[in-house]
Amino acid sequence: MIAELMPEGVAVAESFGDPPDARLFPGEEAAVRNAVDERRREYTTVRHLARRAMVDLGLPAVAVLSGDLHEPLWPSGVVGSMTHCLGYRAAALSLDDRHASIGIDAERHAPLPRGVLTKIAFPAEVPRLAELRDGHPEVHWETLLFSAKEAVYKAWYPLARGPLGFQETELDFDPGSDVFTAVLRRTGPVVAGRPLTRMTGRWFVHDGLIFSAVTIGRDAP
Numbered sequence: 677m678i679a680e681l682m683p684e685g686v687a688v689a690e691s692f693g694d695p696p697d698a699r700l701f702p703g704e705e706a707a708v709r710n711a712v713d714e715r716r717r718e719y720t721t722v723r724h725l726a727r728r729a730m731v732d733l734g735l736p737a738v739a740v741l742s743g744d745l746h747e748p749l750w751p752s753g754v755v756g757s758m759t760h761c762l763g764y765r766a767a768a769l770s771l772d773d774r775h776a777s778i779g780i781d782a783e784r785h786a787p788l789p790r791g792v793l794t795k796i797a798f799p800a801e802v803p804r805l806a807e808l809r810d811g812h813p814e815v816h817w818e819t820l821l822f823s824a825k826e827a828v829y830k831a832w833y834p835l836a837r838g839p840l841g842f843q844e845t846e847l848d849f850d851p852g853s854d855v856f857t858a859v860l861r862r863t864g865p866v867v868a869g870r871p872l873t874r875m876t877g878r879w880f881v882h883d884g885l886i887f888s889a890v891t892i893g894r895d896a897p
């Protein structure tokens with residue numbers, strides 16, 4: 677799934693359920709002490725998966741706490757991203773000498789709730805979505821737009837340490853491939869000596885789920 681969207685060097689661990697051996701590490705319990713059962717399970721499973729990815733990268737498995745804006749706090753030298761939705765959890769990690777940042781997102785492949793599109797779409801995106809829908813009516817393009825923007829935001833935040841509005845990112849999907857481009861309408865952080873102005877991502881729809889992933893290379897963002 678998300679593993680298929682990732683370049684070499686990224687360790688991905690994913691799950692369609694909650695493995696019974698998934699455990700919290702010291703420090704993680706506080707975040708979900710008062711949480712409902714589903715939140716507790718997704719939080720625990722996705723960290724279990726992140727630790728599998730750490731081991732795949734040859735690193736020790738450690739706790740994954742959260743920062744001020746709920747971003748995952750990775751060990752020094754590691755970049756990564758996590759996602760969870762009903763029936764799916766995933767973590768994707770890399771070393772920071774290969775990738776500057778990663779963002780992944782998974783959503784149920786279903787229509788976007790009424791009224792959400794106007795909040796998340798940059799004006800120029802709306803007619804393009806209509807064209808995409810005409811060509812490929814089997815894809816819920818509005819939900820894919822939402823998912824891809826979530827992935828962009830998760831890659832953006834650890835680098836920029838600041839907000840990125842839904843309407844500050846203009847996405848363009850290439851109808852002939854699984855690639856999307858995000859043009860950033862806010863001054864980006866410097867990566868490889870240049871301000872980040874765009875990101876490239878990939879997407880995939882399978883078995884009732886939409887997957888989106890963005891990787892920012894260390895040398896060629």
Ligand SMILES: CC(C)(COP(=O)(O)OP(=O)(O)OC[C@H]1O[C@@H](n2cnc3c(N)ncnc32)[C@H](O)[C@@H]1OP(=O)(O)O)[C@@H](O)C(=O)NCCC(=O)NCCS
Pocket residue numbers: 718719722742745746747748757758759760761780781782825826828829830831833834840841842843844845
């Ligand atoms: C944070 C946010 C992106 C999470 O996405 P989601 O689809 O609701 O939920 P997902 O299950 O896919 O992802 C949740 C995980 O995202 C990660 N995450 C949360 N905040 C994050 C941040 N600021 N930066 C990077 N990753 C973050 C966490 O790992 C979280 O899981 P955890 O709480 O168990 O650690 C979303 O809730 C949000 O706040 N969006 C508004 C901002 C935005 O998307 N702007 C788009 C501009 S293009």
